[in-house]
Amino acid sequence: MNNGYSRIIIRLVAGFFLFLGIIAALVGISVSYLSDMEVSIDKIVRLHNVRLGIAQDMRYFVRHSAVLVRNVLLLDDPAGKYSELKRLSEARGQYMEKRNELMADLHDDKSNALLKRLQEEDAITLALWDNVVELSLSGKRKEATDLLVTEVRSVQWKWLADLNALVEAEKEHVKDADTYAANMYRQAKVIISLWGLLAVILGSAISVAITRSIAAPLEETIKSEVARRREQEQVLIYQAKLARMGQLLVNISHHWRQPLHTVGLIIQDIQEAHEHGELDAAYINNAVAEAMQELKGMSETINDFMNFYRPKEEKELVDLEVATAEVLTLLYPILNGNLIDFTITCHAHNKTVTNVSEVAGCGYLMFDTYKQHFQYVMLTILSNSKDAILHQRQLGLLDKDSNGIIFVDFYHMEDVIKITVSDNGGGIREDIMDKIFEPYFTTREQGKGVGQGLYLSRIITETHLNGRIGARNIKGGAMFEVVLRHGRVAA
Secondary structure, eight states, X not given: OHHHHHHHHHHHHHHHHHHHHHHHHHHHHHHHHXXXXXXXXXXXXXXXXXXXXXXXXXXXXXXXXXXXXXXXXXXXXXHHHHHHHHHHHHHHHXXXXXXXXXXXTOOSHHHHHHHHHHHHHHXXXXXXXXXXXXXXXXXXXXXXXHHIIIIIHHHHHHHHHHHHHHHHHHHXXXXXXXXXXXXXXXXXXXXXXXXXXXXXXXXXXXXXXXXXXXXXXXXXXXXXXXXXXXXXXXXXXXXXXXXXXXXXXXXXXXXXXXXXXXXHHHHHHHHHHHXXXXXXXXXXXXXXXXXXXXXXXXXXXXXXXXXXXXXXOSOEEEEHHHHHHHHHHHHHHHHHHTTXXXXXXXXXXXXXXXXXXXXXXXXXXXXXXXXXXXXHHHHHHHHHHHHHHHHHHHTTSSOTTSOEEEEEEEEEETTEXXXXXXXXXXXXXXXXXXXXXXXXXXXXXXXXXXXXXXXXXHHHHHHTSSEEEEEEEETTEEEEEEEEESSXXXX
C-alpha cells in the first residue's frame, strides 16, 4: 500500500514538473510575444506623436513669425528692429526644418495634399512678409501697414487654417494609433487566453487537481501583468504631456519677453515726451515706476509657470492648502479678467480667505505625497470650473457683469483629507456625468480639447495620490471631490 501511495506521489510530482515545464514554455512564448508586440506598438504610437509634435511646432513658428513681422513694423528703434529680424529669420528656418522633416515621412494622401498646399501658401506669405519688412526698414510704415492689412492677412489666415487642419489630421492619426494599440492588446489577450486554455487541457490530462491549482494563479498573474502594463502606459502618457506643457511654457516665456521690451520702450518714450514739456513730470514718473514694477511681476509669473511644470518625482510633505493657493496664483489673471472670484476654506479652523496672499497654511492639511501630481489634478479641476462659468455666461445664463464663483474647501477627517471644488457654472449634464472621467471624452469644440484632463486626473489620483476623485451636481453648478487617504498626515 505504501508502494502504491509512493507511485501516486511520484506520478503526481512528475506530472507537476511536466506541467510546470509546459506552463514555463507558454509563459515564455507569451512574454516574448507581448514584448515584440509592445515594441511594434510603441514604434507606431511614438511615430504619430512625433509627427503631431512637428505639426504643432510648425503652427507655433508661423504664429510666432507673424508676431515678429508686426514687431518689426511697429518698432522705431533700429536695434530693436534688427533684433526682431534675427529672431524672425530663426523662426522661419525652424519652420522650414520642421516642414521638411514632416515631408520626408509622408504616409497618407490627405497629409500629402495639405503639405503641398502649405508649400504654396508659405511661399506666398513669406514673400509678402519680406515686402512688409523691406518697406518698414525703408521707412515706409504706412505702405507696409496697408500691405499687411490688405494682402498678407488673408493669405496668412489661410496658411494658419491649413496648419490647423494638418494638426487635426495628425491628432486623428494619433487617435487611430491608440485604437490600433488597444485592438492589438485585445488580440493578445485572446491569444494568451487560448494558450492558457491549452495549458489547462494538457494539465487536465496529467492531473485535474494540479491543473486547477495552477490555472487560477496563472490567470491572475496574466491579469495582473496586463493591468500593470496599462497603468505604466497611462503614466507614460501623463509624463509626456507634462513634458510637452513644459516645452510650451518655455516657448511662451520667449514670446512674452519681447512685448515686455516693447512696453519698456513705450515708457521711455513717455519720459522723453515729458522732457519736451508735453506731460507732467510727477505723473509720468509715477506711471513709469508702476509700469516697470508690473513688468517685473509679469517676468516673475513666467518663472512661476516654469517652476510649476518642472518635473519632480519625489514625495514630499505638502501643505495641500498652500499648494492649491499656488495653482490659483497662476490662474488668477485669467479668473480676474473673466470676473471669477474664489474662496479657500479650511474647515479644520473654520477660516475662509478670498486672496491667496492670506493663505498661511494649516498643520491639519499636511500630506506626504507628490506635490506636482496633486497640483496637476487641482489645476485640471479649477480650469474645468472656470470653463463651465464662461460657458454659462456665453449662454446668457449668467449675467456678463455678474461674477462667477469657485469654492475650494478642505476637510481633515482622521486618516483622510477631503478637498471639494464647487462653482456656479450650471453643473454637468446628467447624460454625460458617468463619462467625464473617460479618455478622449470632451464637451469642448473640436480642436479645443482632447478629453484627457479629467481622465488623467483620475489615474493620477488613484495611482499616485492613493485616493479617489468624483463629481456631482449641486444647486447652480457642479462639485468635484478629491479624497486622499493613508498619507502621513500631521495634526
